[in-house]
């Protein structure tokens with residue numbers, strides 16, 4: 001079982017154990033994972049997995065716990081270093097059975113074919129992509145969202161919204177993923193404010209749990225875009241929170257992309273509940289961007305990249321790393337490194 005101290009303190013692991021014991025399953029609990037899971041944590045978890053003679057994985061936690069469990073699954077049967085599996089379809093041997101129980105209402109890692117692990121030597125985030133990384137069972141339970149604080153609710157919720165928007169405008173979007181993307185956007189816009197306002201608003205938690213699930217279904221197949229490519233690399237260099245980085249970068253990337261797919265952004269505005277009658281597609285797109293900005297500030301995410309430790313000397317390296325990120329390939333507007341540099345500057 002992969003979890004973290006916060007989840008244990010909230011009592012969720014304790015609640016899960018009777019169900020496992022009921023099935024006469026033996027278990028070992030590993031909690032050595034931090035936000036933005038690191039390569040050495042995955043190695044330590046794999047050593048624990050082997051010494052405890054494990055044969056399957058249950059991840060109970062946010063995207064970090066789930067991605068760490070995926071990394072352990074990869075190394076447990078394929079060996080080597082997690083870096084060997086960066087990129088698309090590098091995993092050769094089958095993985096052990098995996099169950100994912102998400103607790104943040106934003107990650108989508110519980111249904112996605114992605115795992116994002118920090119390479120601490122290169123200070124970048126590596127994206128592993130493989131159908132074998134999709135957990136065998138994903139359990140979505142909105143009750144699990146009732147113990148996290150307002151800031152975590154806001155930042156992980158903005159991750160779900162970013163997944164919906166980026167997967168919808170992705171070059172790899174299809175008619176099947178579009179349905180999930182738009183529903184994820186609609187639900188996030190309806191549920192995020194009340195979910196941040198109250199821990200006990202179960203209807204809002206349910207809405208956000210569904211938004212996260214729809215968004216995960218969408219981006220697992222349609223991939224993401226420049227917001228994630230850039231956010232990953234700030235996270236890899238400075239170990240800052242993924243959802244909040246997305247929230248900061250998203251409106252600037254939307255402004256950059258708007259000209260190449262205004263009809264997509266107009267549809268996003270419609271899904272957000274904006275009355276787009278009488279507006280041109282570009283005007284509707286701008287209304288969507290304004291709505292993202294007001295949602296972000298309403299839920300208390302007001303920091304900028306400079307507040308999170310980014311300084312101008314880092315921008316060239318961050319931009320080059322973002323250009324190599326797997327998510328950049330599906331951004332609807334093909335960006336040059338100079339344009340990515342400019343985008344980073346605007347979000348400072």
Ligand SMILES: [Fe+2]
Nearest residue numbers: 159163228242
């Ligand atoms: Fe994300």
